Amino acid sequence: MATSTHEFDPQAMGQHPEQYFRREYVWQLPVRITHWVNAACLTVLFLTGLYISHPLLAPSGEAVHHFVMGRVRQFHFAAAMLFTVTFMVRVYWFWVGNNYARSGFPYVWRPQWWADLFRQAADYLRLERGHVHLGHNSLGGATYTVFVIFLGWCQIFTGMALYSESNPGGILNRLFGWVLPLLGGSFQTHMWHHFFAWGFVVFAILHVYIVLYDSTQYGNGLITSIISGYKFYQKGDFKED
Amino acid sequence: METHTRSASTYDVLRAHGVDRRRFLKFCTMMAAAMGLDATVVPQIVEALETKPRLPVIWLHGLECTCCSESFIRSSHPIAQDVILNMISLDYDDTLMAAAGFQAEENRKRTMKDYSGQYVLAVEGNAPTADGGVYCTVGGETFLNILQETAENAKAVIAWGSCASNGCVQAAKPNPTGAKPIHELISHKAIINVPGCPPIAEVMTGVLTYILTFGALPELDRYGRPKMFYAQRIHDKCYRRAFFDAGQFVETWDDEGAKKGWCLYKMGCRGPTTYNSCPTFKWNNGVSYPIGSGHGCIGCSEENFWDDGPFYERLSSIPVPGIDSTPDAIGAVAAGAALIGVGAHFISTEVRRAAGKKIGSDTEAQGKEGR
Ligand code: SF4
Ligand code: SF4
Numbered sequence: 001m002a003t004s005t006h007e008f009d010p011q012a013m014g015q016h017p018e019q020y021f022r023r024e025y026v027w028q029l030p031v032r033i034t035h036w037v038n039a040a041c042l043t044v045l046f047l048t049g050l051y052i053s054h055p056l057l058a059p060s061g062e063a064v065h066h067f068v069m070g071r072v073r074q075f076h077f078a079a080a081m082l083f084t085v086t087f088m089v090r091v092y093w094f095w096v097g098n099n100y101a102r103s104g105f106p107y108v109w110r111p112q113w114w115a116d117l118f119r120q121a122a123d124y125l126r127l128e129r130g131h132v133h134l135g136h137n138s139l140g141g142a143t144y145t146v147f148v149i150f151l152g153w154c155q156i157f158t159g160m161a162l163y164s165e166s167n168p169g170g171i172l173n174r175l176f177g178w179v180l181p182l183l184g185g186s187f188q189t190h191m192w193h194h195f196f197a198w199g200f201v202v203f204a205i206l207h208v209y210i211v212l213y214d215s216t217q218y219g220n221g222l223i224t225s226i227i228s229g230y231k232f233y234q235k236g237d238f239k240e241d
Numbered sequence: 242m243e244t245h246t247r248s249a250s251t252y253d254v255l256r257a258h259g260v261d262r263r264r265f266l267k268f269c270t271m272m273a274a275a276m277g278l279d280a281t282v283v284p285q286i287v288e289a290l291e292t293k294p295r296l297p298v299i300w301l302h303g304l305e306c307t308c309c310s311e312s313f314i315r316s317s318h319p320i321a322q323d324v325i326l327n328m329i330s331l332d333y334d335d336t337l338m339a340a341a342g343f344q345a346e347e348n349r350k351r352t353m354k355d356y357s358g359q360y361v362l363a364v365e366g367n368a369p370t371a372d373g374g375v376y377c378t379v380g381g382e383t384f385l386n387i388l389q390e391t392a393e394n395a396k397a398v399i400a401w402g403s404c405a406s407n408g409c410v411q412a413a414k415p416n417p418t419g420a421k422p423i424h425e426l427i428s429h430k431a432i433i434n435v436p437g438c439p440p441i442a443e444v445m446t447g448v449l450t451y452i453l454t455f456g457a458l459p460e461l462d463r464y465g466r467p468k469m470f471y472a473q474r475i476h477d478k479c480y481r482r483a484f485f486d487a488g489q490f491v492e493t494w495d496d497e498g499a500k501k502g503w504c505l506y507k508m509g510c511r512g513p514t515t516y517n518s519c520p521t522f523k524w525n526n527g528v529s530y531p532i533g534s535g536h537g538c539i540g541c542s543e544e545n546f547w548d549d550g551p552f553y554e555r556l557s558s559i560p561v562p563g564i565d566s567t568p569d570a571i572g573a574v575a576a577g578a579a580l581i582g583v584g585a586h587f588i589s590t591e592v593r594r595a596a597g598k599k600i601g602s603d604t605e606a607q608g609k610e611g612r
Contacts, residue, residue: 053555053556053569054507054555054569055488055490055506055507057488058488058489058490058492058498058503059487059488059489063483063484063486063487063489063503064483064487065487066486066487066488066489067486067487067488068486068487068488069485069486069487069488070486070487070488072488124586125586127589127590127593165474165514166474166477168462168463168468168472168516169462169463169468169472177463181463181464181544184544184545184560185514185543185544185545185549186514186543187511187514187540187543187545187546187549187550187557188545188549188557188560190514190556190557191556191557191558191559191560191567191568192568194556194567194568194569194572195559195568195571195572197572198568198569198571198572198573198575198576199572201572201575201576201579202572202575202576202579205576205579205580205583206579206582206583209583209586209587210583213586213587213590217590
């Protein structure tokens with residue numbers, strides 16, 4: 001396949017335009033910022049969450065000198081609030097951002113969307129290049145919808161409900177308290193909160209791998225795009241979204 | 242058991258039982274404190290107990306173990322059970338009354354008629370609903386019918402204990418008798434839930450004192466519980482909380498931490514998810530409570546506490562039949578599977594590359610279709 005390592009030859013470019021990459025501004029600043037803030041938050045949330053449920057290495061001495069669990073919980077809650085805010089910013093940007101900010105939306109009622117989903121999955125399994133999208137393809141979009149957006153909402157609702165338990169009747173409790181009886185009580189809500197948390201781990205593994213794979217196989221600057229915002233494409237790639 | 246005229250006030254009855262005024266006032270003060278009310282309310286309580294006729298109460302027992310009554314008659318204040326039992330006019334209580342058989346049922350019917358709209362229905366236990374309610378019958382009638390009939394003209398309904406408030410053990414899975422808590426069986430009535438297995442005696446007394454003094458139910462939370470007794474978790478007021486925040490946890494029942502009185506969180510303590518007043522009032526005349534005795538809270542005042550996994554584990558299993566694993570165990574397996582999946586993909590990519598085949602080659606006609 002053609003790559004940008006080709007020596008630049010204006011004439012060849014005219015003859016074989018598909019071999020040369022063009023540059024497109026895909027991920028706007030808010031998308032990139034929310035991506036990285038959320039990634040950091042989720043990492044902190046998962047690790048602190050693990051400690052909170054399975055605290056290890058008890059410090060010795062008097063309790064008065066330590067605040068390990070207290071501190072870890074503080075970090076967990078702070079990261080949770082930050083995650084919620086950036087999550088909302090990203091939801092807002094879905095409407096006001098460029099078309100790529102909306103790419104990956106699951107058009108499950110469109111046969112074309114399903115066709116793209118299966119073709120993309122087949123391309124990955126057959127190790128073929130297939131079609132390259134500048135935005136998210138159907139498979140990527142479906143993954144983000146399930147693992148990030150759906151699970152994100154689940155974690156926000158269960159997490160806020162659990163957090164609000166320290167102040168029954170408070171504002172958070174009035175907003176989110178209904179989640180607890182719905183899921184069968186506080187204890188069951190804890191259980192689901194843990195369950196959903198692992199979804200992010202599974203997602204992170206798939207996401208990081210496929211990004212590395214795409215980026216090295218297609219040479220389209222996928223990894224750097226979430227830093228710089230720019231992606232590269234060739235003639236024939238799907239520029240639309 | 243009724244020996245006083247019905248219109249006698251609580252104070253009259255107490256005096257007749259030899260309780261002096263000093264002890265009576267002490268009781269009123271303690272009640273005000275227990276309800277979290279300030280000292281200015283004490284005269285109000287005193288006046289109410291002095292002047293108001295006692296509250297006519299019908300006390301029904303359904304599917305239950307009577308631990309609520311046991312708790313109630315062990316109220317800790319010096320005036321003790323005498324006061325409590327005399328504070329209300331207990332017109333019918335199939336466990337405590339002297340009458341039996343037809344005579345007993347007559348008592349209930351008479352109170353329902355004479356005090357229609359004024360009596361309080363106190364329910365201990367709940368009613369099975371499967372097969373027409375045949376799994377609990379009293380005097381040849383299903384408890385379900387008795388309950389609904391007696392609730393009809395009650396001023397308010399008190400659901401004593403976890404059975405009446407949220408089902409407790411007989412409503413635990415698989416609940417063969419279809420036992421249901423009171424609030425699912427009675428509608429259009431003010432119902433107050435006083436959960437706990439059993440509820441704390443002081444809490445029960447406090448609820449009755451409040452109703453008698455103010456003629457209304459206390460402020461209730463989302464689950465119909467009186468806020469003054471169920472607004473905080475065990476964990477919020479636990480004396481071991483310092484160890485929790487420090488990160489010092491008991492790991493086994495006989496380790497160093499257990500001897501030092503560290504937090505019981507890892508031993509399955511349900512304090513963080515349980516609303517009750519145990520750390521405030523404690524049990525058995527304020528002697529201790531489970532955590533004070535080195536055992537975690539089992540969450541007896543919370544809904545479904547029997548179904549929420551082993552008492553000695555922090556996390557319950559996921560509710561999928563046939564799978565007895567916690568979400569953390571399942572999640573770790575899922576993450577492992579994802580790793581194996583991407584690992585296999587990576588290896589096949591490398592194998593193909595080593596075999597000299599092109600990876601990610603352009604295979605098909607491009608630009609054919611949009612998204
Ligand atoms: S609420 Fe639970 S504890 Fe109370 S009488 Fe019923 S079984 Fe016993
Ligand atoms: S013993 Fe239970 S209630 Fe007390 S601090 Fe530990 S977890 Fe909380």
